[in-house]
Amino acid sequence: MTRHLVIGGGTAGMNALRTIREEESERSEVTLVSAERPYSRMVLPYYLDRSIAESHVFTATAAVLAEWSVKTHLGRRAAALDTRAGVCTLDDGTKIAYDDCLVATGSSAVRAPVPGADGRGVHSFWTLDEARGVLAHIAPGSHVVMIGAGFIAFTILNSILALGARLTIVEIAPRILPRMIDPTGAELVEAWLRRHGVAVRTGAAVTRIEDRGPRTRLRFKGGSDILCDVVIMATGIRTNLEWLAGSGVRVNRGIVVDERLRSSVPNVYAAGDVAEGRDLVTGEPAIHAIEPTAQEHGRVAGANMAGRDATYRGSLLMNIVEVCHLDVASFGAWDDPGAEAFTAVRQERPAYRKLLWRGDRLSGALILGRSSDVWTTNDIGMLKGLVQSGSSLAAWKEHLRGNPFDVKPAFIASRTTATLLPLTLLGRAAKAPGNTPVAV
Amino acid sequence: MRVLKLTPDKCTGCLRCELACAYMQTGEFQPAKSVIRVSPFEGHTSYAPYTCPQCAEGWCMTACPVGAITITAAGAKDVLDDKCVGCKLCTIACPYGTMFYDPDTRKAFKCNLCGGAPACADACPTAAITYEEVATADWIGDFARERAARVLAAR
Numbered sequence: 305m306t307r308h309l310v311i312g313g314g315t316a317g318m319n320a321l322r323t324i325r326e327e328e329s330e331r332s333e334v335t336l337v338s339a340e341r342p343y344s345r346m347v348l349p350y351y352l353d354r355s356i357a358e359s360h361v362f363t364a365t366a367a368v369l370a371e372w373s374v375k376t377h378l379g380r381r382a383a384a385l386d387t388r389a390g391v392c393t394l395d396d397g398t399k400i401a402y403d404d405c406l407v408a409t410g411s412s413a414v415r416a417p418v419p420g421a422d423g424r425g426v427h428s429f430w431t432l433d434e435a436r437g438v439l440a441h442i443a444p445g446s447h448v449v450m451i452g453a454g455f456i457a458f459t460i461l462n463s464i465l466a467l468g469a470r471l472t473i474v475e476i477a478p479r480i481l482p483r484m485i486d487p488t489g490a491e492l493v494e495a496w497l498r499r500h501g502v503a504v505r506t507g508a509a510v511t512r513i514e515d516r517g518p519r520t521r522l523r524f525k526g527g528s529d530i531l532c533d534v535v536i537m538a539t540g541i542r543t544n545l546e547w548l549a550g551s552g553v554r555v556n557r558g559i560v561v562d563e564r565l566r567s568s569v570p571n572v573y574a575a576g577d578v579a580e581g582r583d584l585v586t587g588e589p590a591i592h593a594i595e596p597t598a599q600e601h602g603r604v605a606g607a608n609m610a611g612r613d614a615t616y617r618g619s620l621l622m623n624i625v626e627v628c629h630l631d632v633a634s635f636g637a638w639d640d641p642g643a644e645a646f647t648a649v650r651q652e653r654p655a656y657r658k659l660l661w662r663g664d665r666l667s668g669a670l671i672l673g674r675s676s677d678v679w680t681t682n683d684i685g686m687l688k689g690l691v692q693s694g695s696s697l698a699a700w701k702e703h704l705r706g707n708p709f710d711v712k713p714a715f716i717a718s719r720t721t722a723t724l725l726p727l728t729l730l731g732r733a734a735k736a737p738g739n740t741p742v743a744v
Numbered sequence: 745m746r747v748l749k750l751t752p753d754k755c756t757g758c759l760r761c762e763l764a765c766a767y768m769q770t771g772e773f774q775p776a777k778s779v780i781r782v783s784p785f786e787g788h789t790s791y792a793p794y795t796c797p798q799c800a801e802g803w804c805m806t807a808c809p810v811g812a813i814t815i816t817a818a819g820a821k822d823v824l825d826d827k828c829v830g831c832k833l834c835t836i837a838c839p840y841g842t843m844f845y846d847p848d849t850r851k852a853f854k855c856n857l858c859g860g861a862p863a864c865a866d867a868c869p870t871a872a873i874t875y876e877e878v879a880t881a882d883w884i885g886d887f888a889r890e891r892a893a894r895v896l897a898a899r
Binding site for chain 1: 776781783785792794797799800801802805806807808809810811813814815827829830831832833835836837838839840841842843844845847850880881882884885886888889891892893896
């Protein structure tokens with residue numbers, strides 16, 4: 305019986321695991337090693353604002369894993385991979401022999417190297433444990449300071465406000481969301497935040513974090529101190545790859561994978577944040593540390609591990625975050641400085657569109673608009689479809705130059721639906737997640 | 745599987761489908777909450793309805809981090825309200841622009857074929873929307889392309 309080993313119980317690992325069971329022609333042995341019980345990081349903000357119970361975050365219960373006949377090593381981390389012998393050693397010394405394995409060990413939060421960053425009142429928000437820590441410390445009226453104004457910080461912004469806390473965002477860069485939106489969009493979001501009572505300090509370098517009894521004091525290089533109740537550091541993530549040192553698996557920025565999600569070692573696959581695979585739009589190797597890429601990587605790797613020959617066209621960079629009922633989304637090569645770009649702003653709504661081109665095809669897009677605006681939501685999907693399909697918009701390019709908001713007729717008349725309909729990730733219709741409380 | 749077949753040449757732009765859909769989906773006669781949308785063409789002289797094609801991949805379904813989108817007995821992809829957390833991942837994963845988000849309930853919603861008796865098809869007085877045993881298709885692309893060509897040429 306083939307022995308599959310999945311290392312990492314996050315999105316990529318769980319999608320792979322489920323796909324192995326969907327695709328295999330004969331029953332195999334599947335082992336899961338995961339430092340934490342499998343849960344979805346995407347939904348932690350909703351646990352933080354108490355709109356869902358903690359039980360809602362788990363993506364596979366023990367019963368479901370048993371139903372799928374998965375041997376589990378939960379609470380354990382992989383410590384070393386001997387690719388010659390086909391053995392993975394865990395942090396407690398357990399050795400697991402495999403025929404093929406998937407590395408899906410994800411990322412961890414990194415704190416800025418500031419004195420006091422490891423202090424009592426300073427939190428990260430990345431794991432479930434960290435989410436519990438933040439939740440325990442925020443009360444109505446608390447003053448929360450978020451250090452870092454990137455995507456992760458913004459995913460919990462609404463939750464913090466919903467808990468009745470006062471929020472200050474501190475960013476060392478000259479503007480917010482530097483890796484998700486351009487300066488024009490960032491300016492609109494910043495103005496919107498101020499309108500909603502959020503204080504924003506950009507270009508602000510924290511020099512020291514001091515424990516002041518129940519409170520915490522932040523000192524800055526220039527600018528007045530801030531005394532607050534809770535500090536959340538959302539200053540970036542780092543892929544969990546150190547443990548692969550000496551394994552022979554080729555690592556560039558991430559584990560270099562081919563179109564079958566295979567690493568330089570043929571029976572070792574990689575998926576999700578740790579994998580450096582093909583970017584759908586540029587064709588270049590890239591790390592897309594986002595949920596949809598982890599899902600697709602996991603499914604393609606799982607299908608190949610199960611004996612299918614599944615090739616992957618590449619992952620599409622995409623993000624969406626809602627900021628006080630304002631949606632901000634980005635697709636593809638939205639920050640390509642060499643691309644031809646059409647932009648349009650409507651300050652009063654506010655609304656913003658940026659379309660980036662490679663010839664007569666969209667290579668990237670930015671979109672900003674109110675969540676209550678159906679037009680925004682529809683355009684978000686259609687822009688994704690246009691970038692994903694690479695539909696020719698030759699007939700529409702001049703029209704869109706004049707009005708970048710008029711995406712819908714271009715989408716429909718370019719017959720993008722016809723291009724998209726035959727596309728599937730695994731060459732077959734996707735299967736429903738089923739009636740179990742399983743989210744994979 | 746039966747799907748919503750759209751015949752744009754028959755659409756008069758009366759918007760009854762939007763009203764019927766919004767009422768069925770949300771209990772409100774509010775076209776803004778309809779998941780079938782009628783678009784005007786050629787300066788509002790012709791119209792076409794557009795809705796979820798119930799694609800094979802189900803990009804919304806595979807993207808959902810909590811398994812809140814499933815396939816109903818009618819074959820439609822549908823959002824389970826008690827599982828949806830409102831993260832909007834489905835709205836960026838769906839390449840057709842046919843996922844919706846209700847800011848009041850903080851849930852995503854979409855065409856679920858009304859459990860096998862679509863209100864839009866029922867409400868359509870001209871059979872521009874029919875519920876039939878056919879393969880899903882790009883029903884309105886050619887119609888739109890032909891009309892758009894005239895508008896774009898007139899620029």
